[in-house]
Every structure is written in C-alpha cells, then in structure tokens.
Amino acid sequence: MKYTKKERQRLLLETLDKNPFITDENLAATFHVSVQTIRLDRMELSIPELRERIKSVAAHNFEEEVKSLPIDEVIGEIIDIDLDKQAISLLDIKQEHVFARNGIARGHHLFAQANSLAVAVINDELALTRKSNITFVKPVKVGDRVIAKAVVLSNDTEKKNTVIQVMSKVENETVFVGEFNMFRETMK
Amino acid sequence: MKYTKKERQRLLLETLDKNPFITDENLAATFHVSVQTIRLDRMELSIPELRERIKSVAAHNFEEEVKSLPIDEVIGEIIDIDLDKQAISLLDIKQEHVFARNGIARGHHLFAQANSLAVAVINDELALTRKSNITFVKPVKVGDRVIAKAVVLSNDTEKKNTVIQVMSKVENETVFVGEFNMFRETMK
DNA sequence: CTGATATTAGTACCAAGTGCTAAAATGGTG
DNA sequence: CACCATTTTAGCACTTGGTACTAATATCAG
Numbered sequence: 151m152k153y154t155k156k157e158r159q160r161l162l163l164e165t166l167d168k169n170p171f172i173t174d175e176n177l178a179a180t181f182h183v184s185v186q187t188i189r190l191d192r193m194e195l196s197i198p199e200l201r202e203r204i205k206s207v208a209a210h211n212f213e214e215e216v217k218s219l220p221i222d223e224v225i226g227e228i229i230d231i232d233l234d235k236q237a238i239s240l241l242d243i244k245q246e247h248v249f250a251r252n253g254i255a256r257g258h259h260l261f262a263q264a265n266s267l268a269v270a271v272i273n274d275e276l277a278l279t280r281k282s283n284i285t286f287v288k289p290v291k292v293g294d295r296v297i298a299k300a301v302v303l304s305n306d307t308e309k310k311n312t313v314i315q316v317m318s319k320v321e322n323e324t325v326f327v328g329e330f331n332m333f334r335e336t337m338k
Numbered sequence: 339m340k341y342t343k344k345e346r347q348r349l350l351l352e353t354l355d356k357n358p359f360i361t362d363e364n365l366a367a368t369f370h371v372s373v374q375t376i377r378l379d380r381m382e383l384s385i386p387e388l389r390e391r392i393k394s395v396a397a398h399n400f401e402e403e404v405k406s407l408p409i410d411e412v413i414g415e416i417i418d419i420d421l422d423k424q425a426i427s428l429l430d431i432k433q434e435h436v437f438a439r440n441g442i443a444r445g446h447h448l449f450a451q452a453n454s455l456a457v458a459v460i461n462d463e464l465a466l467t468r469k470s471n472i473t474f475v476k477p478v479k480v481g482d483r484v485i486a487k488a489v490v491l492s493n494d495t496e497k498k499n500t501v502i503q504v505m506s507k508v509e510n511e512t513v514f515v516g517e518f519n520m521f522r523e524t525m526k
Numbered sequence: 527c528t529g530a531t532a533t534t535a536g537t538a539c540c541a542a543g544t545g546c547t548a549a550a551a552t553g554g555t556g
Numbered sequence: 557c558a559c560c561a562t563t564t565t566a567g568c569a570c571t572t573g574g575t576a577c578t579a580a581t582a583t584c585a586g
Contacts, residue, residue: 208393
C-alpha cells in the first residue's frame with residue numbers, strides 16, 4: 151500500500167506537475183504520510199510551497215498573455231511592409247509548430263503565416279480570403295526560419311478582388327507557395 | 339497630491355488590472371493612504387485579496403494550457419473517424435478565432451481544422467500536405483459551430499499520394515471547401 | 527457647529543507555510 | 557537479537573498577507 155521514499159518523491163513531482171494547486175495537507179492525505187514527510191520531500195526535491203508554485207504559474211501566464219496578443223494579428227513578425235504592394239514576415243519554427251513524431255512543421259502554421267500576411271498587406275478595413283491554392287514544396291523543420299514574401303499581383307476594384315502571391319523560403323530555398331484570392335472592402 | 343476616494347478607486351482597479359501581484363501594503367504606499375483604506379476600497383469594489391487574485395490568474399493559465407495542448411494534435415474535436423475513409427470534426431468559433439473588427443473567423447483557423455482532419459484520417463505514420471485548393475464560401479462568425487467532414491477521394495499507393503476533400507458547414511450551410519493532396523508513408 | 531462620510535488604528539484570528547528540535551518507527555547488517 | 561542509520565512523525569515558535577470586527581479620528585459640507 152505504501153510507496154518507498156523514492157517512488158513517493160517521483161510521484162510527488164508528477165502529481166504537482168499535473169496540478170500545482172495542492173496543499174501539503176492534501177498531498178499528505180493522498181500519499182498516506184504525515185504533512186512533515188511531504189515537507190521533507192519538497193525540501194529534498196526543492197519544490198517550492200503552494201503559494202510560490204501558484205505565483206510562478208500566474209507569472210508565466212502574464213508573460214504569455216503579452217506574447218500571444220500580437221499572434222492574433224499576424225502570425226510571424228512583419229519585417230517590411232509596403233501596403234497594397236508587398237510585405238515580408240518571419241516565423242521561427244519551434245517545437246510547438248511541428249509534429250512530435252518527425253519534427254516537420256504542420257502545414258497550417260505555414261498557411262497561417264502566409265494567409266495573415268496576405269491580409270496585412272491589404273490596405274483596407276475588411277480583407278477576407280476567398281480562395282487559395284497552395285503548395286508545400288519542401289518540409290520545414292524545427293529551428294528553421296521561414297521568410298514569407300507576399301506580392302500583390304492584381305487588384306480589381308470593381309470586383310473588390312485582390313490576388314496575392316506568397317512565397318516562403320528557408321535559407322533561400324522555397325518551401326511554400328500560395329496564391330490567395332482576397333475579398334476587400336473599404337469601410338468609409 | 340491626494341486623490342478623492344472615487345479617483346483612487348478607479349486607479350486601484352486600473353493598477354490591479356495591469357499587475358495583480360501587489361500587496362495591500364504596497365498599494366497603501368503607492369496611494370499614500372493606510373492599509374485599512376485600501377482594504378475598505380477592495381471591499382467596496384469587491385476585489386479579492388492578493389492570493390486569490392494570483393490564484394485566478396494561475397487557474398486561467400492552467401485551463402488555457404490544457405486547451406492548447408490538444409490543439410497540437412487536431413484543431414477541433416474529432417467526433418467520428420473511419421480511417422482511410424472519412425472523418426468528422428467540430429470546432430466552436432470563439433473570440434480568439436476572429437478578427438476583433440468584424441467578428442469574422444480568420445481563414446487559417448478553418449484551414450487548420452480541415453488540414454489537421456485530413457492528416458488525422460490518414461492511417462499512416464507520416465502524412466504531409468503537398469498541395470491544397472481551398473475556397474472560403476461564406477464568412478464564419480463568433481459562436482458558430484463548424485462541422486468539418488473529410489472524405490478520402492483517391493489513394494495512389496505507388497505515388498504515395500492521397501486526395502482528400504474537406505467540406506465544412508455551419509448549420510448545414512457550406513462555409514469552406516478544400517481539396518488536399520497528401521503525401522503519405524508507412525514507416526514499417 | 528454638527529452630522530455624515532472617510533480614514534486610520536488596533537485586536538483577534540486564519541491558511542499555508544518555514545525553521546528548528548526531538549522523539550518514534552523502520553530497516554538492514556553483522 | 558541488538559545496534560545504528562535512515563525515515564517518518566510530532567510539536568512549537570514565527571511569518572505573510574490577509575479577514576472580520578470595533579473604535580477612534582479626520583475631513584468636509586451645509
């Protein structure tokens with residue numbers, strides 16, 4: 151019924167990783183040991199107390215929030231923009247962008263970078279993607295820096311239609327090509 | 339130098355919104371009033387104590403983390419799957435999926451749902467998108483529930499190529515159509 | 527000047543700890 | 557079995573950042 155010290159400490163780490171919001175008293179109950187034992191364990195493993203754990207989760211969140219806000223605007227970082235003509239953005243491929251299995255970037259991240267850049271280059275209040283035709287030329291991997299370049303090919307003001315080509319490269323090699331048909335409307 | 343009660347309370351709200359990690363003592367110092375005054379203010383404005391504030395930020399974060407994890411696998415929720423034949427997924431459009439300006443879903447989220455469903459329906463270790471041709475038929479808005487259905491159209495084992503059609507609907511109306519050319523490989 | 531409103535002070539108490547000392551239980555080894 | 561080390565418990569004083577409550581002052585407006 152009871153675990154060895156080592157096993158208990160391993161489980162303790164696991165448990166707190168899953169849910170850091172547990173008091174020593176609660177932990178003591180779940181492991182059937184005294185509160186003091188839990189405290190000794192925490193000391194040995196240098197696990198901070200409940201309040202500090204919560205604080206660090208909260209602090210982490212606060213940072214993330216700042217980080218995730220711009221993501222809602224454009225995926226990647228715009229490094230050059232000439233409205234209604236062309237724009238360039240940069241996206242560093244990280245662990246969260248790839249398949250765990252093979253480290254290859256998931257297509258929708260490259261699409262998101264290209265598509266949001268196409269939206270950004272349009273100098274109007276409303277820009278929606280109508281159609282797009284895309285090709286994933288070459289797999290992109292973790293650590294790759296993807297440079298996407300959007301170029302406005304044509305602009306039909308009658309039909310409120312703009313055609314934009316986006317070409318994404320990694321170290322000067324094309325990895326993605328897409329053509330986006332965008333609907334646009336000025337709200338003035 | 340000193341603010342009126344109203345003004346101080348307004349600033350208090352603002353301050354804590356920007357940074358919830360401040361003790362009453364600290365607040366008292368910054369507003370040049372006593373700790374008790376701050377506590378009365380918090381009561382009147384029903385602002386919880388420091389520890390509770392931190393906890394709620396942390397809890398929020400934790401939820402988000404759990405939410406964003408499955409996102410790495412499939413965007414949306416798979417509700418039916420018949421490997422190598424068809425699959426259906428569901429995505430509820432929330433505030434974070436849309437343009438703040440007009441409440442219309444950003445294209446890449448619909449693409450991500452469709453593309454990740456296309457990957458999921460393939461019964462192989464490796465599935466990568468080669469090409470795709472997509473049409474955003476009708477704008478999707480906040481609160482919409484998008485049902486995506488992926489159907490395997492053809493499967494060329496020689497060329498390791500699979501063609502999948504994904505059709506997404508909101509209340510039985512088509513909002514998105516995409517054709518995905520997938521590269522597949524069994525790693526056995 | 528007086529009454530209401532706002533502010534400050536002070537006390538008892540709580541949760542979830544730290545830090546420390548000391549006793550008891552358990553476990554392996556000769 | 558006895559002995560010593562490791563492990564586990566217990567207990568107490570003290571800390572932070574509060575709540576809950578009472579009571580005394582300030583401050584201002586009519």
